[in-house]
Amino acid sequence: MTTESKEGKLTIVLEHWMEHNKGHMQEFRKWAEKAEASGHAGVSQRILEAAEQMRRANDVLQGALDELGGP
Secondary structure (H helix, E strand, O other), rough: HHHHHHHHHHHHHHHHHHHHHHHHHHHHHHHHHHHHHHOOHHHHHHHHHHHHHHHHHHHHHHHHHHHHHHH
């Protein structure tokens, strides 16, 4: 596998992970609302913290993508 094809594959993987994480973030927020609505404010807050950590992970992954010259 050439360096160029490895970089292409890596770009695809990074983009996939970021999209996958976005889906998790949406689900986390949805469930945080449900937890809040059922009187579990602490649980809701922890789920929202997890969503924020996933957003930060995407920032790091975007940095990796940027280094590869990706979108």
